[in-house]
Amino acid sequence: MKTIFEKSHPGRGTAYFPPPAPGEKPLSALLPAGALRAKPPGLPEVGELEIVRHFTELSHRTFSIDGNFYPLGSCTMKYNPRINEKVAALPGFARLHPFQPAETIQGVLSVMWHLERMLAEVAGMDAVSLQPAAGAQGELTGILVIRAHHLEQKQAQRTEILIPDSAHGTNPATATLSGCKTVSLKTNKRGGVDLDDLKAKLSERTAAMMITNPSTLGLFEEEIRQIAELVHGAGGFMYMDGANMNAIQGKARPGDFGIDVMHFNLHKTFSTPHGGGGPGSGPVACKKLFEPYLPVPRIVREGEKFLFDGQQPKTIGKVKSFWGNVGMHVRAYTYLRFHGPEGVRRNAEVAVLNANYLLSRVRKAYRVAYDRPCMHEFVLDGSPFLKKHGVRTLDIAKRLLDFNFHPPTIYFPLIVHEALMIEPTESETKETLDAFADALLKIAEEAKTDPEKVKTAPHTLPVKRLNEVKAAKEPIVRCSPCG
Amino acid sequence: MGSLSENLKTPMDYIQNTSADAAEMLKVIGASSVDDLFASIPPALRLSRPLDLPPALPEQELLAHLQQLAARNSTFDAGRCFLGAGAYTHYIPAVVDALASRGEFLSAYTPYQAEASQGTLQHIFEFQTMVCELTGLDVANASHYDGATALQEAVAMSLDHTGRKKVVLSGAVNPQYRMVVRSLFRPLDVQIVEVAQVRGATPVQTLKDAAEGAACLVVQNPNFLGGIEDLAAVAEAARAAGAVSVASVNPVALAVLRSPGECGCDIAVGEAQPLGIELGFGGPWCGFIAARKEFIREMPGRIVGETVDAEGKRGFVLTLQTREQHIRREKASSNICTNQALMALRATITLEALGPGGLRRMAELCVQRAHELAEKLARVPGVKLPNTGPFFHEFVAEVPHPPQTLARLLERGFLGGLALLPYFRDLRDHLLLCCTERNTSADVDAFVAALAESLK
Secondary structure, three states, rough: OHHHHHOOOOOOOOOOOOOOOOOOOOOHHHOOOOEEEEEEEOOOOOOOHHHHHHHHHHHHHHHOOOOOOOOOOOOOOOOOOOHHHHOOOHHHHHHOOOOHHHHHHHHHHHHHHHHHHHHHHHHHEEEEEOOOOHHHHHHHHHHHHHHHHHHOOOOOOEEEEEEEOOOOOOHHHHHHHHHOOEEEEEEEEOEEHHHHHHHHOOOEEEEEEEEOOOOOOOOOOHHHHHHHHHHHOOOOOEEEEOOHHHOOOOOOOHHHOOOEEEEOOOOOOOOOOOOOOOOOOEEEOOHHHHHHHHHOEEEEEEEEEEEEEEEOEEEEEEEOOOOOHHHHHHHHHHHHHHHHHHHHHHHHHHHHHHHHHHHHHOOOEEEEEOOOOOOOOOEOOOHHHHHHOOOOOOHHHHHHHHHHOOOOOOOOOOOOOOEEEOOOOOOOHHHHHHHHHHHHHHHHHHHHOOHHHHOOOOOOOOOEEEEEHHHHHHOOOOOOOOO | OOHHHOOOOOOOOOOOOOOOHHHHHHHOOOOOOOHHHHHOOOEEEEOOOOOOOOOOOOOOHHHHHHHHHHOOOOOOOOOHOOOOOOOOOOOOOHHHHHHHOHHHOOOOOOOOOOHHEEEHHHHHHHHHHHHHHHHHHOOOOOOEEEEHHHHHHHHHHHHHOEEEEEEEOOOOOOOOHHHHHHHHHHHOOOOEEEEEEEOOOOOHHHHHHHHOOOEEEEEEEEEEEEEEOOHHHHHHHHHOOOOOEEEHHHHHOOOOOOHHHHHHHHOEEOOOOOOOOOHHHHHOEEEEEEOOOOHHHHOOOOEEEEEEOOOOOEEEEEEOOOOOOHHHHOOOOOOOOOOOOOHHHHHHHHHHHHHHHHHHHHHHHHHHHHHHHHHOOOOOOOEOOOOOOOOEEEEEOOOOHHHHHHHHHHHOOOOOOOOOOOOOOOOOOEEEEEEEOOOOOOHHHHHHHHHHHOOO
């Protein structure tokens, strides 16, 4: 389809503002000529109906939870309830200026303060900061908090962050951005952290271990207790990437299994919409020891009144402007208040039930990377198809599109060759899981009988397989200018 | 604790499977209960009590509860808000909400599978194009968390680009942005030099004097105090010192002001909130980053590129991914994973609906009303306008006892600007005031009268 620039015609458009009033001074009378741009920016000129048709057509070219099963592993693509959108759009939340005085924002501060308390309870932690804009920023905030504590304890030499080789790429990138060094840990045969490797790499240089639990392999770290004891024994702290909290909320709490600092992804566990890739929200939860270092301002309660408190001498400072992605806090609060303790726990239970069911349905045709009962997701290994039939995991993923399913996460975690990482979430019906399993089984069959069909997929979408190599070699990252 | 199959059928969740479904599924799995599936969590580590959370609320009660909380916040008619300071009240065309709330956009994720996500990829491609057009630069990314973190990333790009470890920041850059830069570079032993603002502008000579050995010179335009900076002089000073010039800009002002590209700047960043994004108490908003071509491989975050499919038809993909954390891991210079796609979509729809004429008119009205306000305030006894340089839609006014004045304005229903003392030690009696197209001439008159009364 055309870009909006290709639909532009000089002189078209819709008026949203009043025309100049009689006697209005021209811009040139108010601002010096040297400050004004010579040529207007090349924006498109299109009437409102064409705008509506343009974005409606774009929406039809977008797979989404609302339209498709979307089992993207590690992303928790669950249903986004519409009540959350309705609440966040209430003028009393949507139209607040972030610098309004405290007496005019008691409702929103109450939401944020109570959300902090609820997240602390789910995590088994003492304090929460809602400021980080996304999971990756939550990680960075958490590691900076740990590092600030080490520095205060005159432990500046503690600059090593231990990270399992199955971790998200954001973990090692975070270590670097916090001025630390990544030390990679091996995964054992059961898909857990290799304890001997951990023991060998712990030292007086250890700042922290970053662990994802359940792991990116969809497995609960069975030896988490021992791991935490070892890391603490060496003077380090435990950071948890909370990407997979959906599996254990209400069933087990990081604070109870040895974690010191962690982040949540509100867009995963608490269903704030993913929006095509953001906005996220990555609150950090921590034990009392680390509270003084959290970003400012903190939200405090004095009697019935809520206030911002910026006076925290040990704080790491600010990681984003204002107070965080508040619209996401409002949605997550709404989601938690709808569910209550039982609902939260059932989400974990059915997420795990759905994943295990799907795994059981496809196990006979696909190799399972670590064949144990899984948590909320599982990882398949597509390498037998590549060896026997020349069909890659990428091909299987693209073929799923022809069945109207969004593919799972592929080629991650890196330690599984040809990985397919599948997370169905609690939202889906048994029938949807069956239909998806049937599609995967059919594709496994096609890989043997008609591999070309799989290798040239998708066949039913507006575009065929796109050339990513060309895009990177000859980057075109904007439309040609209008007119 | 009851097993799931006993109490699955309670209404307080969005789960569709019934206990009969669960029983069938457990049979296929070969497990006797859902709790069996959690066997890998050592029993001693399992939570043996329900979470201590408030009880579930059915949707009807839930909405009433949230409406009550929303009602405990005061909203101000757009015309009664004279507070900006990095968060701006603008008109949002109705078409923006209608289109951006479509479920396909709302409930999609990062376009990892390009063939299934041409819609998301194309709207981001159009966003990148318009950011390039506004800033006068060659390349832009898919968006960033917000203006502050976009600025921090631009600084990181300059450190990478030059291999230097010193940053020179104008003291007229948004104080929150400066605080984010300080917080995130402190652990990396980066030297940060701040050049204090003088009468609402960045003294370019002082900036020049500080430039030696710097990775970048950073200014904001219009700056935090509303003043229009000499970007060309800053770019020139940076070039002479072998440093990167970084401008943090307001996208609405770019409709009429010389663009960073035109002024010779290397990188421009900013906050897209004024383009169709609700104030929302400060977030989620949308940062943007644009740069000259040679910086493209140092840019953080997602970038959408054009390509062709197997039949030669045009399509879009995420590109140049070897820059990103999921490939570079500990060698990555940013850890950002996503962008702010849904917010960037709002900015994209807004810009496309307004078009060049609409955006220009919006900017003109901002300038018009702010100058009207300044002119009228200058005649109010007790009010002084200390700065004389050109300004866009914000300016500084000196009034006696700013906190008390603001409280009195609030009683009269006005959000009356930002007291600057907490952010600038030498601006004791100073307020930062803002007008946009939402303030009519009548609003300006009413505000001036209220302020005059407040000072009596």
